[in-house]
Amino acid sequence: MKSYFIETILLVIIVSPSVAIVTPPRPPPRLYVMGDSLVDVGNNNYLQDPAPKANFPFNGIDYPGNVSTGRFCNGYLGSDYIAMYMGYSQSPPPYLSITDESQTMKGINFASAGSGILNSTGEGTLSLATQVMYFQEAARNLSRRVGNLSAEKSLSQSIFYISTGSNDIFAYFFASQNETTNNQFIATLVNNFTLHLTKLYNSGARKVVILSTAKIGCIAFIRSLLFPSLCGDCSEELNNLSIQFKNETRAHLQRLRLRLPGFKYTFIDTYEMDSQLRSNAQQYGFTEMTNACCGTGRFNGEGPCTPNSNLCSNRRSYYSWDQYHSSEAVNKIVIKMAYFGSKNISPMNVEQLVNA
Numbered sequence: 001m002k003s004y005f006i007e008t009i010l011l012v013i014i015v016s017p018s019v020a021i022v023t024p025p026r027p028p029p030r031l032y033v034m035g036d037s038l039v040d041v042g043n044n045n046y047l048q049d050p051a052p053k054a055n056f057p058f059n060g061i062d063y064p065g066n067v068s069t070g071r072f073c074n075g076y077l078g079s080d081y082i083a084m085y086m087g088y089s090q091s092p093p094p095y096l097s098i099t100d101e102s103q104t105m106k107g108i109n110f111a112s113a114g115s116g117i118l119n120s121t122g123e124g125t126l127s128l129a130t131q132v133m134y135f136q137e138a139a140r141n142l143s144r145r146v147g148n149l150s151a152e153k154s155l156s157q158s159i160f161y162i163s164t165g166s167n168d169i170f171a172y173f174f175a176s177q178n179e180t181t182n183n184q185f186i187a188t189l190v191n192n193f194t195l196h197l198t199k200l201y202n203s204g205a206r207k208v209v210i211l212s213t214a215k216i217g218c219i220a221f222i223r224s225l226l227f228p229s230l231c232g233d234c235s236e237e238l239n240n241l242s243i244q245f246k247n248e249t250r251a252h253l254q255r256l257r258l259r260l261p262g263f264k265y266t267f268i269d270t271y272e273m274d275s276q277l278r279s280n281a282q283q284y285g286f287t288e289m290t291n292a293c294c295g296t297g298r299f300n301g302e303g304p305c306t307p308n309s310n311l312c313s314n315r316r317s318y319y320s321w322d323q324y325h326s327s328e329a330v331n332k333i334v335i336k337m338a339y340f341g342s343k344n345i346s347p348m349n350v351e352q353l354v355n356a
Helices: 002-015 078-086 128-146 148-157 166-175 179-202 220-226 236-259 270-279 328-340 350-355
Strands: 031-035 107-109 159-163 207-211 264-268 288-292 318-320
Touching: 031 078, 031 128, 078 159, 078 328, 078 350, 107 128, 128 148, 128 179, 159 350, 166 179, 166 236, 179 236, 207 350, 220 288, 236 264, 236 270, 264 328, 264 350, 270 328, 318 328, 328 350
Parallel strands: 031 107, 031 159, 159 207, 207 264, 288 318
Antiparallel strands: none
């Protein structure tokens, strides 16, 4: 009898239809954004002049609802596309807009247009040091809410997306520079950047995405200001500084990975991506590479984008949105490459970092 019951139970187990066990999808990690106008989604709206602002038309003309949020773009920024690929609707809210801690559950955007790695860069803006300090405050608040262990685990899985350095290079370039001081300046810049990254690590950050500076010598502002008689040529001096900065930054990141246990990163060589897009413009859908879409003066690069500026009609075909910034179309392409690609990205792409 006992054997019979055992065999019956086994038979039921074998012939019973399998029950699918559905595992609920894991929520995306928090996203913390730091840097300058390439990723500022509205922090500067809350700052006094002379902090630069973009919370007026024609900025945001292609953003949902045609809203000028403070993004220096016709639509979405790279930080928005990173957030979308991670599973969010767009970049987390600007830090200075937060009135309730529930708004921080998906992360925080600390970026400030005009800011830099050095405290001397960007009068009236939130320097990178200040942004790191604000994050440290947010990390303490998170620990208070959920406990130290839960906060530590959450921050270790969070993504820190940083775009900075261009404004520091601009400030140095327009002050004075020569071949001898270039090396000293770049060394100072990268050493300060490394200190900021180390502070983030000591506050719980483990996964960091770093964007290099791009071909900043080819923006509409530089074309219009420095070379009025040369048909808008690029400034090779500025581009060389950008190359030097991104190469040194990449080398320092490699050393940080060896020195800091658990530190992981994705380095996006935006300079080479920028070069690739410019060299194959039509392949990517761009027909205007010199003039900015919105602005005034030569190449629409002499004045900022305002409601009184010239505005192009086919914004998708323009590489530059205004005198300093790329168009939404460029942002979308670059982030898709960075998130899923393998070229000009090391040591892993962003998707791999998120899942690491």
